[in-house]
Each structure stands twice: as C-alpha cells, then as structure tokens.
Amino acid sequence: MLEELDAPLAPLTTLRLGGPARRLVTATTDAEVVDVVRTADEAGEPLLVIGGGSNLVIGDGGFDGTVLRVATRGFALDGTRLELAAGEVWAEAVARTVDAGLAGVEFLAGIPGSAGATPVQNVGAYGQEVAETITEVVAYDRLLKETVTLAGPDCSFSYRHSRFKADPDRYVVLRVRFGLADAGGQSSPVKYAEVARTLGVEAGERVDLRTAHETVLRLRAGKGMVLDPADHDTWSAGSFFTNPILADRQWGAFMDRLGDLRAPAYPAGEGFTKTSAAWLIDNAGFKKGHGSGPATLSTKHTLALTNRGAATTEDLLALAREVRDGVRAVFGVELVNEPVMVGVSL
Structure with a gap:
C-alpha cells in the first residue's frame, strides 16, 4: 500500500484534469481496500474511490480528503466462469x-x-451490457461494515445505472464475476446496426x-474512443452525455419540434423511447471539433468533450453547459452527464 500527500489526480484520469488529493492511497489487495475505507469512515474522513479514472470529472480544487486508488489484480477463469479483481484493466x-x-463481453x-x-x-456499447x-458482485458495504456478495439480479441494472450508482457512498466493489459462453469460437449475436453493417451480416447473426473484437476496436478508434496519449481526441471521459430516454408525453413534444428532421428512436420499455445524444448535439449545431478554447468537442465524435492539452475542469464544464443548454433550447431535451462529478456540477 502506497500513501502520498498533496498528490496530483489529473494524471490518474483520462481527461487529465482536476486538482490534487490531500491524501492518495494506492491499494493492491482487497484487504487493503477494505482497511482504507473502514479507517476513513471511522474517522469521518471524506473518501473518493477511483479505478481507471475514465468516467470521472474532478474539480480544479481537487479533493480535500482521502482518495483510494484501487489497483488490485486478479483474472481467474474456470470454464466459462470469470472472476476479475476490481483493479483489473477492463x-x-x-x-x-x-x-x-x-x-459475452467481446463488443465491450x-x-x-x-x-x-x-x-x-x-x-x-455496441449492443452489449x-x-x-x-x-455476482463482491463489494464492501459501508453501511453494514462487511463484505457482501450481490447476485446479478440484485444489482438493479438498467441503462447506465445500478444500485451501486444509485447509492454511491454505500458500496466499494472488490470483485466482479461473469458467466460467459463457449460458442465454438463465435461471437454473441450481433445486435448493433453499425457493427452488423461493418461486418456485412444481419442483426442476430454470429461472427x-x-x-467481432477487432471490428469494435477499429470502430472505437475511429471515434477517438480508444486511449492514445498522442491523440487529444482520446483525452476525454468517453461519451459525456447519456442517450435521453423520453416518456411518451416528452417524446410527443420532442417530435413536434423536429419539423422535417427524423431523430433516432429505440424502444426503451413500455411508454418510453430512447434517442441519440450525439444526434441531438450535432443537429443543435455543435459539430465535431466545436469550441475555440482549450476544451473542445472531439474532432471524431460529438459526444466526447476533450482536453486539448491545457484545459482546466472549468473549461470543460463551460463547454458541457454550452452544449447542454443549446440542445435544450433547440429540442427541449435535457442532456444528463454520464461521468461522475467530484467537487463540481453542471
């Protein structure tokens, strides 16, 4: 376990933004993770848990407390059953x-x-979650003060959401278990239209x-969604806004604003329709590369907000607010940020 004081956090995030941590602890075992969490909780110390830093926007003021960096390792495969330590690189x-x-996870x-x-x-991504x-998810429960194992159905999964996200101060994930499939060297059924077109197959077919894995990597790289330190389009938090899910009444109001435009529409459960945040941003007038400051939209994908090398978190948030407010003004739809905000908000 490594402890540092007044430690820079920006290098630990894919946006490369954010101020320092008063205290940064890097834990390499589950026991160390639990010990740091328990110690902080017993002392009433503010605690921020980070992994790869890819879905995180940290304020320029940093974090006045303990930042726990989970750097545990463990890849255990037993037949089609996989267990990953929380710190494994996804x-x-x-x-x-x-x-x-x-x-089972090849499209991710x-x-x-x-x-x-x-x-x-x-x-x-690409039709797979x-x-x-x-x-199962093995986590330390800060309320019960014990390690618990939650079955998949008990995790309350929905679009970009879970019970862990709903109650962010309660659980610290330690291990994740998966049930994969041996399909004789074939992929899961292709669901995503762009992937199917690229592969030259129909939806529902296997390849x-x-x-499948290499195709998704190429598609992501073409959108600046595969990390490359030399490419500022990848200095991002990936998709900055989630795709809006609109109730029937909201969808009707949205359709009334479209005129001759035709927005993407996907079923999202009875009474709900999902549309594309990227489409909304683009058709509200925010094109690839939009922005003249140190934070701009990616030149490859309108859904990624990027640090061109000298941005601050406030620069990024100003751009995010401009895009959010512009989409609301044109389409009456409220975009919601996907990354976790630390010390800041839109």
Missing part, C-alpha cells in the same frame, strides 16, 4: 476472454477503465469472435 480483461474463446472491447467500475455504470453476463 480492455485487457476483455481481450483475454476473447483469447480464451469465450463470448477497448473501453477504458477498471473492471470494478463496470457494474456501477452498467457499462455497455455487462448486466447480461455479471453473475468469428476475434473478428
């Missing part, structure tokens, strides 16, 4: 499941961050597992 873990010939290739963050956000394969 993209590397996905690649290892593909190497093992197992399907290249997503930055740690394994422990995946159930919190119910990480998903971790909720489909997570069987070679490695081909």
